[in-house]
Each structure stands twice: as C-alpha cells, then as structure tokens.
Amino acid sequence: MKTGARGLHPVSSFAFFLAAIFVTLFKLNPAVLLTSLFCAAALDLKLRKKKAAKGIFAFLLPTAVLITLFNLFFAHYGVTVLFTLKSGNNVTLEALVCGAVYALRTVCAVIWLFCFNEIVTEEKFIFLFAWISPRLALVLSMILRFLPLFSFHAEEIQRARKGLGIDSKSGSFFERFKNSAHALSILVTQALEHAIDTANSMTARGYTLKKRTNCRRYPLRAFDVFLLALSFVSLLFAVIFRESVYASFNPVIFVEAPSFKGATVCVCFFALCVSPLIFELSEEKLWSISN
Numbered sequence: 001m002k003t004g005a006r007g008l009h010p011v012s013s014f015a016f017f018l019a020a021i022f023v024t025l026f027k028l029n030p031a032v033l034l035t036s037l038f039c040a041a042a043l044d045l046k047l048r049k050k051k052a053a054k055g056i057f058a059f060l061l062p063t064a065v066l067i068t069l070f071n072l073f074f075a076h077y078g079v080t081v082l083f084t085l086k087s088g089n090n091v092t093l094e095a096l097v098c099g100a101v102y103a104l105r106t107v108c109a110v111i112w113l114f115c116f117n118e119i120v121t122e123e124k125f126i127f128l129f130a131w132i133s134p135r136l137a138l139v140l141s142m143i144l145r146f147l148p149l150f151s152f153h154a155e156e157i158q159r160a161r162k163g164l165g166i167d168s169k170s171g172s173f174f175e176r177f178k179n180s181a182h183a184l185s186i187l188v189t190q191a192l193e194h195a196i197d198t199a200n201s202m203t204a205r206g207y208t209l210k211k212r213t214n215c216r217r218y219p220l221r222a223f224d225v226f227l228l229a230l231s232f233v234s235l236l237f238a239v240i241f242r243e244s245v246y247a248s249f250n251p252v253i254f255v256e257a258p259s260f261k262g263a264t265v266c267v268c269f270f271a272l273c274v275s276p277l278i279f280e281l282s283e284e285k286l287w288s289i290s291n
Contacts, residue, residue: 003287004280005047005115010124012224012231016276017116019231023238023269024108029245029255031266033104039273040111046280047118060110064103071099077250098249119276127218153190157183223279227272234272237265 008016024036044052073085078094085091161167166179238245244262247255256262 004283005043005119005276006121007283008119008227008276008279009218009220009224010120010127011220012228013119013124013276014128015228015231016272017112017120019235020273021109021112021116022235024105024112027238027242027245028101028105028247028249029262030101030104030247032245032269033101033108035266035270036108036273037104037111039270039277040108040115042274043115043277043280044111044118046277047115052114055114056111060107064100064107067103067106068096068099071102072096075099079251094249094251094253097253101247101249115276124218149194150187150191154183154187157186157190227275227279230268230272230275234265234268237268241265 005013020036020040023032027033041052041056044056048055072091072095075095075098076089076092078090078092078098080093081090082093082096083091161179161183170176171179241261241264244256244259245265
C-alpha cells in the first residue's frame, strides 16, 4: 500500500494539481511563482530524489535560460533600454524581466507535472474518468505513462545494444545515424506492442462493461478532505482577488502593492502547495517511528 503523497485519494490529488497548476499558469506575480517553484521543487525532490535533481539542473534550468534570452532579444517592448543591437532593435529591462517570469512559470508547471505523474497514477486516472468514457480514460492514462516508460525502454535498448558492441555515440556520422535509427525503430515497435497488450488485457478483464467495479478502493481520509477544501478555497481566492496579485511587464514593470487580499491569496496558495510535502514527511516520520 502506498503511503504519503502517493497514497492520496484520486479526487483530492487531482483537485490539488488542478488548483496548483491553474494558479501558476494564470498569475505572473513573482511571489506566487516563487512559492510555486519552491514547493514544487521540494515535493519533486522528495518523490523522485536524484532523478528530480537531474531533471531540474540538466533540463529545466537551461530551458529557463533559453526562454529568458529568447524573450530578451526578440521581444522589443518596454521603455527601459539596456542597450541597442546593431539591427537597431532595443533590448529592454521589461523584456528581460518578462522573459524570466515566463521561464519561471514554465519551469513551475513542468515540475508540477512531474509530481502529477508520480502521484496520480494510471489506476487513479482511470478511477476518475472511466465513468465518463472508459476508452478515453485508458488512452489518456497510457499517454501519461508513455513518456517515463518510453525513456526507460530507450535506456534499456541502448544498454543492450552497447553490450553487443553497437554504440550509437561512436563511429562516423552515418554509422551513428544508422544505429540511432535502428534503436528508434525497436523502441517504437516495443511501445506499440505494449499499447496493444494493455488494451487487449483491459478488454479481456471487462474494462468497457457498464457495470464494472474498480479493482482498488481508495479510502477518503481526513487529509484528503482538507486538501480538497484547501484546493477549492485557494482557487476561489485566486479568482476573486485576482487584481490584488496582478502583475504586468508591458510597457512598464508593474506589480500590485502588497495588501491584505494579496497576502491572503499568497498564504492560501503556499498552504496548498506545501501540504502534500508536509503530509509526505509526516507519514514518513510515523512509519520510521512504528518500525
């Protein structure tokens, strides 16, 4: 039985990620985004450990830098000119700050999706949406599972081929291209066979029947109710008090002055984002004490 954040009820965990990602994507206020980044990164590091650190530093940080630089040199709005390019286009402070904020928002959303993939498993996704459309729920759950499974199988194929003396990273360009194309062909074939086997297995078990039952029960605990209520309240405050956390970077940098309403939105959002991490740590502590 999974404990901690992975053991959350499907409804409460899905509502949590819906609220966290929605507020992250539609609020440009730096305080909200930094809160989202801190909590998302901490939860991801707790759930995936070294793999999370590798993804953040090897992929997300370079991506954030590229987004910032792209916006800096190709967006020419703003009134505070830093310097002028040879082409005559102005590079402005507003474009730099806006690019950094967009990059921060993108990184936050991606990290939340990594956490989503760890907590909302295929079984939970099917539990949530199979009553609407069983086939659509199965396809969506397979898509969510596809990327990590695809990556695992790719590494497995590379190791097997390297053991046979076939390395896609050595030799001439033509040899590397040929070996990589062969490995990709194996990977795609394996993915299609896995999808067909999964679909046939689910059909054989009566997945598409109207009166089917779930293979697993998810008890609704007190923390699930708390997280569900907190998700609703945070989302509600973010919509009602949206002007209190308003921020704009075109043509000038403007961030709404701190206020009670704005502080309420930030505090509720922080409480929401940090709740799964606290629950994960508390469950881990209880298990260590009991053992």
